[in-house]
Amino acid sequence: MTTTMSCHLGSVTRHFMRDSTHGLLGPFERGSMSYLRWAVPTLLLSLAACGGGTPQDLLSGDAARRVYVAPGEYDEFYAFLSGGFSGNVTVYGLPSGRLLKTIPVFSQFPENGYGYNEETKPMLQSSYGMVPWDDTHHTELSQTDGVPDGRWLFINGVNTPRIARIDLTRFETDEIIEIPNSAGGHASPFITANSEYVVSAIRFAVPVPNVDVPIETFKQNFKGSLTFVRADEPGKMEIAFQILMPGYNYDLGHAGKGPSDGWFFFTTYNSELAFTKLELNASKNDKDFIAAVNWRAAEACVADGRAKSMPARYRHNWVDSTTRIAQSELKTSVLMLEPTACPGSVYFLPTPKSPHGVDVDPTGEYIVGGGKLATVIPVHSATKMLAAIAAKAFDGELEGIPILRYDAVLAGEVQKPGLGPLHTEFDNEGNAYTSMFISSEVVKWKLGTWEIIDRAPVFYSIGHLMIPGGDSRQPWGKYLLAMNKITKDRYLPTGGELAQSAQLFDISGDKMQLLLDFPTQGEPHYAQALPAELIRERQVKFFSLAENQHPYVVRAESEAGVSRTGRAVHVKMVAIRSHFAPDVIQGIEVGDTVYWHITNVEQDWDILHGFAVMGMNNAEIIMQPGETRTLKWVPQHPGVFPFYCTDFCSALHQEMSGYIRVSAPGSGVPLTAGVSERAATQQSRAGKYVPPTASGHESHAPAAAARGGR
């Protein structure tokens, strides 16, 4: 192998020169904070591109062997990466970096019809109507006693604030709740130690309730909110309460544990209360805050009737487990708690400078701030915080919320960590690992002594990093995954838009060792991982046909057929290797709406069928074994339209097709549906097929037509 790192100093510097004289930097003076903030990362990026991590380093070790998962073998970990602006979650195996699945959450997904078929459309309903996209940032596994338990995965939608729950026996989105009185649901869906609550904090202060006011009245009218969503019962996610906060931007959060159990920590920036040119105006204060919320105290105040009920419109969507049809309910109020109505529920911990991440170590004693513009990594102490609260070591208050003295809560600062600390995860040996966005590196340091132990360059501009279990009480350690915002020269170029890049490190030794690069979809922000054995054996392989309660289920071909109700035609169809029944349908007229309800009657793992009909304004549907899915089709002109199975299911998959005939309005062709000779012969050869009646073709259908009438 003769590959060498390509050096991008030239091109990056040219880029830097161009933008430093006009464009982006126009309004700012050279040498201003804003200028530096842009210039420094650009230069460092260029240096990093010419720097360490050469292939020679990798080849000298046995990196390849350590990520090689032989054919037929399984990966050790499932890693769940947020899909960022893809709206999805992607599942990778580690250490191989193999993509196992995309789970659609807030986005329509043509690959399996999520958000296109009638059963799942309600999942994307919101108070704004159907919202078929969102921006997912943080995956969060459910926990028992502070340890990921493999039941569910939560993920937030930032743009139209929502939280989704994915069931990890099926890798399917089962529930979505919208968050009212919020905007930019970014600090979400971080979880408490026994999955009591997932949270969502507001990133963009707005009027609460959101009414029409001049934006110049920001200081008087804009507010923040922290939302606590009950999350420990499937299908019953519920907004327990919201806390009304000053109009800062709340960026990230984490629950406490051990000495900080019962607390939730949220970073804030823009304590300047700027509403324009935030880049400059929200970066003035030397310190912003970490808000410490005593959620048990807040919970008690709410139980005590101290929260006010206020009108709010938001939706709760969930999948009915017997029909597998999503339901959507509009909710109309929330309980809003003001911190002043519940003394002791909220405190501010001063934290330098527009902090981003807030991460709690496995013991629960240390609360690490990611001061993205700070020169240190500040670490607060839970014990000191509790003592400071008891001693009232306050430094004033803001809107009735006491500010604790920085020196009274600070455990220590990591000095000279690098530039742009964002996020920290932990191993099981008392070490912390912080991502450095600007200096493009991971910095490993020791909890308690704050000394830096190791640095590893990443390519390039790392956002989050992830260690399996690395934000929990018991990290599994072993690997660290860096998720990088800029990919540049890491892979074969693919035009102007490149995949994002993840990098896997071995962290089992003193020194981090880069093992693998792999491309990722959308823009993963956070990820979480857990040992595969926690969920591998619990996978649902197919749905029981006997338990399928879908109103249009057909369990046998004898139950299949068509019926008409006014202009709606319902096709109840069987999909089985290798035909549809019925597969010849006539008597549809332009002006009708056809609902194809297709049941995959197979009861065998991994035997899927798909369905598509020519000219449909929709995506295909995929039916898992034992499942019924519905495609809505509005034919637009007369003719004969083929439909076919889209998932290569058997040797005769190509034969798995049929025709539907569409006639002009009023043409009076009787509604009929039949099983083709071909399918009938194949089945009878297989010794399984029993025709519904002796006369075959138009047998059961005319009866249905007569029932439905016109």
Ligand code: RUQ
């Ligand atoms: S964020 S890259 Cu959306 Cu969690 Cu920090």
Ligand code: CUA
């Ligand atoms: Cu069914 Cu291909």
